[in-house]
Amino acid sequence: MRGKRILLIVGGGIAAYKSCELVRLIRKAGMSVTSVLTDGGAHFVTPMTLAALSENRVFTSLWDLKDEVEMGHIQLSRQADLIVVCPATANLMAKMAQGIADDLATTLLLATDKPVLAAPAMNVRMWQHCATQRNVAQLRQDGVIVIEPDEGEMACGEFGPGRLPEPEAIVDAILEQFRAVPLTARDALAGQEKRPSTSSAQSDAALAGKHIIVTAGPTHEPIDPVRVIANRSSGKQGFAIAAALAGLGARVTLIAGPVSLASPPAVDRIDVETAREMDEAVQRALPADAAVLVAAVADWRVDPSPRKFKKTEGPPPLAWSENPDVLLGLAGSADRPKLLVGFAAETHAVIQLAKAKREKKNCDWIVANDVSGDVMGGDQNSIHLITADGVESWERLPKEEVASRLAARIARYLSQKQDK
Ligand code: CTP
Numbered sequence: 001m002r003g004k005r006i007l008l009i010v011g012g013g014i015a016a017y018k019s020c021e022l023v024r025l026i027r028k029a030g031m032s033v034t035s036v037l038t039d040g041g042a043h044f045v046t047p048m049t050l051a052a053l054s055e056n057r058v059f060t061s062l063w064d065l066k067d068e069v070e071m072g073h074i075q076l077s078r079q080a081d082l083i084v085v086c087p088a089t090a091n092l093m094a095k096m097a098q099g100i101a102d103d104l105a106t107t108l109l110l111a112t113d114k115p116v117l118a119a120p121a122m123n124v125r126m127w128q129h130c131a132t133q134r135n136v137a138q139l140r141q142d143g144v145i146v147i148e149p150d151e152g153e154m155a156c157g158e159f160g161p162g163r164l165p166e167p168e169a170i171v172d173a174i175l176e177q178f179r180a181v182p183l184t185a186r187d188a189l190a191g192q193e194k195r196p197s198t199s200s201a202q203s204d205a206a207l208a209g210k211h212i213i214v215t216a217g218p219t220h221e222p223i224d225p226v227r228v229i230a231n232r233s234s235g236k237q238g239f240a241i242a243a244a245l246a247g248l249g250a251r252v253t254l255i256a257g258p259v260s261l262a263s264p265p266a267v268d269r270i271d272v273e274t275a276r277e278m279d280e281a282v283q284r285a286l287p288a289d290a291a292v293l294v295a296a297v298a299d300w301r302v303d304p305s306p307r308k309f310k311k312t313e314g315p316p317p318l319a320w321s322e323n324p325d326v327l328l329g330l331a332g333s334a335d336r337p338k339l340l341v342g343f344a345a346e347t348h349a350v351i352q353l354a355k356a357k358r359e360k361k362n363c364d365w366i367v368a369n370d371v372s373g374d375v376m377g378g379d380q381n382s383i384h385l386i387t388a389d390g391v392e393s394w395e396r397l398p399k400e401e402v403a404s405r406l407a408a409r410i411a412r413y414l415s416q417k418q419d420k
Contacts, residue, residue, distance in 0.1 A: 002030035004178055007080035007114075009105045010050070012040015014155045015087040015121035015164035020045060022086055022167040023053040029171055032056065034080065038105045040089065062104045073104065077112035082177055085109070087121035087164050088146070090132050096144065097135035115177060117145040119170050124160030133395060140401075147173050148392055161393070172412050176206060205249025206411035211288045212250045213337070214242040215295035215326065217257035219275045222304040223316065231296045232376040235259030237343075238294030240403035242267050245292075248407050253285040257295055275301065275323035282326050283333070290339035290410055293327045294367075331362035338417050339410060341365045347372040354386050364388070367406065385409070 006026050010019045019041075023033050033054040037047055047058040062073060077083070085092060085105075092105070096118070101107040109116060118139065126132055127149060136146050147170070150163040165173075216238020220228040235256060242254040243264035252267045255278055263269045270285070272278045275297045282291070302318040309316040327342045340363040344354040347370070354368030366386040375381055382396035385406075394402065 004031040004081045005079060006031050006033045006174065007076065007083045007108070008033050008035045008050075008054075009083065009085045009092075009108070010035060010037050010041035010045060011085060011087050011089040011092040011105070012038050012043060013087045013089045013121050013164075014044060016041050016044035018164055018167055019086050020049055020053055022084075022170055023050060025167050025171045026174065027054065029175065031174075034076070035059070036076075036105050036108060038092065038103060040091075059104055062107060073107050074111050077108040078114060080112075080114055082174060083109065083112055083114055083116045084119070084170070084174060085116065086119040086170060088118035089120075090122045090126045090129070090135075093118060093120065093132065093135045093139060093146075097138040097142075115143070115145065117147065117173060117177060119147050119164060119173075120149050120162070121164035122149075122162050123154060123156050124158050124162040127162035128160070137395065145173070145177065148394070151390055151392070172416070176408055176412055206408070206415070207245060207248040207250035210250045210290070210414060211253070212245050212410070213253050213255065213282055213285050213288045213291040214238055214245065215255045215257075215278060215282065215291075215293045215297075216242065217259040217261075218296050219257045219278055219298045219323075220273050221275065221298045221301040221323075222273075223302055223318065224305040224308050226308055229298055229300075229302070230258075231298065233257070233259075233296035234377040235261050236377075236379065237381055237399045237402065238292075239264055240399045241292055241294060241406060244400070244403040244407035245410065247404075248411050253288070255281045255285065255295075257297075274298075275326070279324040279326045279329060282330065286330075286333065286335040286337075288335075288337045289414055290341065291330055291337045292341040292406075292410070293330070294343050295326070296345060297323065297326055299323055299325075325361075327361050327363060339364050339413055341367060341406075341410070344368040345371040345376070351384055351386070351391055354384065355391075358386050 010016050026033050034056050035050040035054055035058045037060045051058045095106045096109055099110055101110040139146050149161050150165050151161045152163050153159050217235030218231045218233040220230050222228050239261050242252045246252045246266045254267045254269045256271055270281045272281050300320045301323050302320055331340055342361050342363040344357045344366050346353045350368050350370045354366045358366040368384045369375055369381055380396050381399050381402050383394050385392040
């Protein structure tokens with residue numbers, strides 16, 4: 001990452017003061033910073049502060065660019081390796097989403113051909129307003145990386161999502177952009193192998209050298225030679241996660257229940273049918289750096305009859321026994337992966353039940369989703385990520401996008417663990 005150039009656009013919000021610490025940390029990570037202050041931003045931090053911290057010029061207006069004959073704003077927007085908007089206010093994001101260019105910052109954002117990362121910060125109501133959410137969704141669709149704001153007490157005294165993430169987390173997100181290889185889960189699922197094949201490119205990937213186990217799909221528990229106990233899991237979310245992790249360079253072992261999905265490229269797939277087979281396959285795949293258990297595993301099985309039950313015999317006499325809990329088994333294993341991610345599909349009290357499940361299953365994160373609608377089998381998912389730090393609610397997204405974001409989070413978590 002050394003030598004990378006960041007163009008930092010500081011918007012006009014109280015969180016602008018944190019951009020000073022951000023400049024310090026970016027430089028500490030070996031990158032250079034050129035700052036652009038909006039009119040609003042200049043009410044919170046001075047050009048002098050940013051210039052002193054970045055040891056670089058600070059631009060505040062289009063007319064700072066001495067030689068506009070040479071199209072200085074175009075040059076400035078393209079000299080950087082990454083443009084970071086911090087804080088990204090509701091107003092700034094609205095302009096970005098609409099392509100408005102009425103000052104230096106927005107002109108640069110419109111003129112750039114470089115990736116843009118936005119760190120939003122605003123009052124909770126402004127963040128939750130449908131106009132802001134629409135703009136964020138539009139920006140993401142346009143390829144802007146919009147990181148999730150933190151949840152907590154705000155400068156205005158209210159509580160909720162909208163706080164600027166800590167500068168350390170923003171630097172992590174910046175570093176992630178330089179580490180990640182340009183493969184999305186969507187590309188991988190579409191079978192477009194974009195992963196660089198040279199070993200040097202691979203060793204640069206965010207999850208290079210990491211082994212990750214993913215379980216996906218339903219399990220089938222036989223009742224007799226023709227009937228099974230099944231559930232509605234399609235496996236799409238788990239397969240998308242396996243694809244996204246492989247896209248970031250991980251060695252992925254995908255343990256799949258009975259699904260009708262093609263294997264994502266560059267993934268080792270093991271097909272199983274029952275919960276017990278899934279449990280054994282997971283144990284055999286250890287050790288691993290992380291495990292993401294997406295499968296909807298049947299909690300109960302019956303002793304299958306060797307011959308078909310006949311209708312004339314009446315309702316089959318089923319003797320139930322409990323299946324092994326794959327997640328609980330991993331959590332208690334001597335080989336417990338550093339990061340254990342469980343899923344919680346709930347139809348009511350989603351967050352409350354998922355928080356309890358995280359404790360009960362002794363896993364690090366729970367990805368909770370409300371399956372009372374058409375999530376099972378559908379292409380979209382709206383999830384809550386529950387960690388030791390709290391709850392993050394993501395907007396409804398295509399399953400591939402949920403997978404990409406989760407994979408990026410896993411990469412960040414594992415790299416932080418490694419640094420410690
Ligand atoms: N899980 C598992 N093995 C099982 C049951 C569940 O590994 N026998 C995993 C799932 O893959 C998921 C998490 O545990 O990651 C939660 O699954 P869920 O079915 O929601 O949990 P249960 O403990 O079965 O709770 P519930 O009573 O809600 O079914």
